[in-house]
Amino acid sequence: MNLRTFKKGVRPSEFKEFTDGKSIEILPLPNEVFIPVQQHIGAPCKPVVEKGMDVKTGQIIATAGGFVSSLIHATISGKVKAIESFPHPLGGQGLMIQIVSDGKDEWIDTGEDNPKVRDWEKLSKDEIITAIQNAGIVGMGGAAFPLHVKLSPPKGKTIDTFILNGCECEPFLTADHRMMLEQTDDVVLGVRLIMKALGAEKAIIGIEANKPDAIEKITKAIVPFPNITVQPLKVKYPQGAEKMLIKAALDRNVPAGGLPMDVNVVVNNVGTAIAVTDAVMRKRPVIERVVTVTGKGIREPKNVLARIGTPFQNLIDFCGGLTEDAAKVLMGGPMMGVTQHTLAVPVIKATSGIVCLTFESVVEKTEYPCIQCGACIRVCPMDLMPTRLARFAQNCKWDEAEKFGIVNCIECGSCAFVCPSNIPLVQRIRIGKLKVNEIRRKQKTAEKVESI
Ligand code: SF4
Ligand code: SF4
Structure with a gap:
């Protein structure tokens, strides 16, 4: 197999065996859901329902707060019980719409015609993008960027290649793998729809070599479409990060501070492609997603199709x-996941996994001084100097941190993973990045005010 990759990166244990052979199971309808109005990068949505109102599945319950925003739909039918703050899986509290189920799962009338006869090839690029916008689709690999925005590059930017990210390089997670196996046709159709929306000439489906069954199945499914290819990739973390994937698949370098569209590329993940097929062919908004529930801390690891808003519990x-020795629950994988403090938090559009770790794997490690071994520099896929950046952040040296490119850190955690001194490099860099971005924003605002 011709395996391509990017330079640097790490090889954490995969732990995929808990769930990679397990078919997706449908979670029974929850009694209630908590649907956050902020599930995406960009402006939060504004609720358009009120406490006490009856809603149907698929009904819009919060509208976009700007162009870079994404509609929110009811994921069950029932009554709105509250619109208030509840614990959010990305940390702290967030405004959510609580719906109590009527047990009927009654859908709003979407004006659906027979999905089998929908001739999507006659749809215009704008009609596809509108269907995507109406369905509230965001990047479902974790970044949660509104898809209609990604598919509408500014004037002057053209996209020649769409890359479907089938890497799923985070340890433990297998949702994308199972979707590629069980919903192969929807994945391929999603790719074709996105290509049409972008006007892209070709598409590459990048899949890590640890999913040979998915590589085989998708390769067979794309035979009729010569402008789509499958690119097997070396198993390495963070292979699924956009910039690394573009480097591996196309040998193009996204400039520092730039976006994939700067090198004429758009990247999306497997769940997003299926959501596009659902939106265009079935007029079905994003009301559910596949979540890998796994780790040594859960009794029966599974891949589960769950309604958005369903509590983790x-x-x-x-x-x-x-299990009795479960010690930590993460949303997402162990490299980039977010630790949860309560299981009352809901599944959101970006919940790819719920990873349950035991005491054995979460022992607090003592931090020692840096021994200047350079391991963190050798693995950083963004060619940064993590040891320096973390030190600048710790000592509030924001100008130096910016000069050394802290904002280019993709927070992959590879540096902290290899550090023999157990220095929480990525955690310190993340805080530094936030601070530098805040300073930049304030400077820009001040410059604007001065120029008025
Ligand atoms: S500095 Fe950032 S990009 Fe580099 S390895 Fe650490 S977390 Fe990843
Ligand atoms: S890996 Fe840790 S000990 Fe080695 S240079 Fe980086 S920060 Fe220092």
């Missing part, structure tokens, strides 16, 4: 509950 119960 429901998924944990469906998988037999936590």
Whole structure:
């Protein structure tokens, strides 16, 4: 197999065996859901329902707060019980719409015609993008950027290649792998729809070599479409990061501070492609997603199709509950996931996994001084100097941190993973990045005010 990759990166243990052979199971309808109005990068949505109102599945319950925003739909039918703050899986509290189920899962009338006869090839690029916008699709690989924005590059930018990200390089997670196996035709159709929306001449489906069954199945499914190819990739982290994937698949370098569209590329993940097929062919908005519930801390690891807004606790119960030695629950994988402090948090559009770790794997490690071994520099896929950046951030040296490119860090955690001194490099760099971005924003605002 011709395996391509990017330079540097790390090889954490995969732990995919817990769930990679397990078919997706449908989670029973929850009794209630908590749907955050902010599930995407960009402006939060504004609720358009009120407490006490009856809603149907698929009904718009919050509208976009700007162009870089994405509609939110009811994911079950029932009554709005509250619109208030609840614990958010990305940290802290967030405004959510709580719906109590009527047990009927009654859908709003979408004016659907027979999906089998929908001739999508006659749809214009704008009609596809509108269907995507109406369905509230965001990048479902974790970044949650509104898809209609990504598919509408500014004037002067053209996209020649669409890359479907089938890497799923985070340890433990297998949702994308299972979707490629079980919903192959929807994945391929999603790729073709996105290509049409972008006007892209070709598409590459990048899949890591640890999913040979998915490589085989997708390769067979794309035979009729010579402008789509499958590119097997070396198993390495963070292979699924956009910039690394573009380098591996096309040997193009996204400039520092730039976006994939600067090298004429758009990248999206597998769940997003399926959501596009659902939106265009079935007029179905994003009301559910596949979540890998896994780790040594869960009794029966599974891949679960869950309604957005379902509390984590429901998924944990469906998988037999936590083990006695469970110590930590993450949303996402162990490299970039977010630690949860309560299982009352809901599944959001970006919840790719719920990883449950045991005491054995979460022992607090003592931090030692840097021994200047250079390991963090050798693995950083963005060619940064993590040891310096972390030191600048710790000592509030924001100008130096910016000069050494802190904002280019993709927060992959590879540096912290290899550090023999257990220095929380990525955590310190993340804080530094936030601070530098805040300073930049304030400077820009001040410059604007001065120029008025
Ligand atoms: S500095 Fe950032 S990009 Fe580089 S390895 Fe660390 S977390 Fe990843
Ligand atoms: S890996 Fe850790 S010990 Fe080695 S240079 Fe980087 S920060 Fe220092």
